[in-house]
Amino acid sequence: MSFVLQRHGRSATLKSLRGAAEVMLCAQTPGGAIPWFEGGPWDPWNHAECLMALAAMGEDEAVERGFNHLSEAQLPDGSWLGEYGNALPMADRLRLSREPAPAFRDTNFAAYPATALWHHVRLTGDASVARRHWPMVRAAIDFVLGLQHPAGDVSWSAEGHGTGVDDALLAGNSSIYKSLDCALKLADLVGDPQPGWEAAQRRLRRAILCEPERFGRARSGGSAFAMDWYYPMLGGVFSPAAGLARLETRWRVFVKPGLGCRCVDDQPWVTVAESCELAMALSALGSHRAAATMLDWQFAHRGADGAFWMGYQFEEQIFWPEERPTWTQAAAILAFDAVNQVTPAFDVLTTSD
Numbered sequence: 001m002s003f004v005l006q007r008h009g010r011s012a013t014l015k016s017l018r019g020a021a022e023v024m025l026c027a028q029t030p031g032g033a034i035p036w037f038e039g040g041p042w043d044p045w046n047h048a049e050c051l052m053a054l055a056a057m058g059e060d061e062a063v064e065r066g067f068n069h070l071s072e073a074q075l076p077d078g079s080w081l082g083e084y085g086n087a088l089p090m091a092d093r094l095r096l097s098r099e100p101a102p103a104f105r106d107t108n109f110a111a112y113p114a115t116a117l118w119h120h121v122r123l124t125g126d127a128s129v130a131r132r133h134w135p136m137v138r139a140a141i142d143f144v145l146g147l148q149h150p151a152g153d154v155s156w157s158a159e160g161h162g163t164g165v166d167d168a169l170l171a172g173n174s175s176i177y178k179s180l181d182c183a184l185k186l187a188d189l190v191g192d193p194q195p196g197w198e199a200a201q202r203r204l205r206r207a208i209l210c211e212p213e214r215f216g217r218a219r220s221g222g223s224a225f226a227m228d229w230y231y232p233m234l235g236g237v238f239s240p241a242a243g244l245a246r247l248e249t250r251w252r253v254f255v256k257p258g259l260g261c262r263c264v265d266d267q268p269w270v271t272v273a274e275s276c277e278l279a280m281a282l283s284a285l286g287s288h289r290a291a292a293t294m295l296d297w298q299f300a301h302r303g304a305d306g307a308f309w310m311g312y313q314f315e316e317q318i319f320w321p322e323e324r325p326t327w328t329q330a331a332a333i334l335a336f337d338a339v340n341q342v343t344p345a346f347d348v349l350t351t352s353d
């Protein structure tokens with residue numbers, strides 16, 4: 001199916017993002033996995049993000065294969081081994097290495113397929129796929145909440161839990177909060193209520209709002225990453241007023257006018273995925289004009305085929321690295337949908353109950 005919506009006297013269509021979709025389709029393996037790039041690392045979070053974007057683009061067969069791959073690759077404890085592509089070294093000055101990345105049973109990774117499955121329900125109105133994959137989601141969320149501390153924060157991985165490297169990441173926990181929201185909606189849909197998940201989500205929200213010291217304990221001096229700045233709003237943890245106030249505190253640090261959002265606060269590097277996620281966070285807070293502006297800036301970061309570069313190094317004035325990850329394309333498609341309200345699932349990532 002192809003989605004077009006007439007809104008406010010103008011036409012918004014996802015056809016302009018066909019080049020981004022082709023990157024994901026070309027990277028998808030015969031078994032259904034969508035790695036970062038062909039032959040690159042795979043993790044269930046970025047895979048799920050791509051499934052949502054491809055579903056919005058009407059690529060139903062690729063989405064079905066992607067959900068089947070998730071079910072087949074899930075480990076007996078409900079987790080997945082997700083490869084940390086951000087740990088890959090550079091092969092040279094411009095390209096990431098094509099070597100195996102370290103893999104962990106990451107909690108944020110494991111929670112996110114619930115979001116993709118709820119998105120599918122909202123997009124299609126068809127609950128059959130949700131019912132078929134509900135056991136996968138239930139096992140994944142039980143795995144995640146088995147690593148929640150009494151204070152409410154969730155350890156970053158099974159490997160780290162209870163060890164000297166145990167920590168909770170603010171962006172990851174905020175994403176888990178969103179995934180729990182979607183998982184609870186799926187539980188209601190299939191008639192398998194999970195009151196324990198509701199209590200766990202309340203504890204997690206309280207930890208994020210009231211015990212910030214529980215997050216990023218391994219870092220000194222606070223987080224330098226934009227994701228830790230905006231993800232609590234994208235995850236739906238903060239109220240609009242509180243969220244806008246939080247964004248205001250570091251807006252001039254992270255936002256480069258005309259270009260987008262820096263990935264890290266001290267680097268002259270704006271990244272398309274972070275900029276698109278910030279646009280969705282702004283939409284979630286009701287700041288629609290700022291969201292549209294942030295998204296519009298990203299269309300300058302595309303190649304001739306319409307696919308988005310990973311980021312732009314604005315001191316050297318080059319696209320860097322010379323990579324076009326699948327999840328970057330997915331973030332752009334989902335942000336376009338959220339800002340322009342194209343598909344029936346446009347608000348899945350920008351609203352929470």
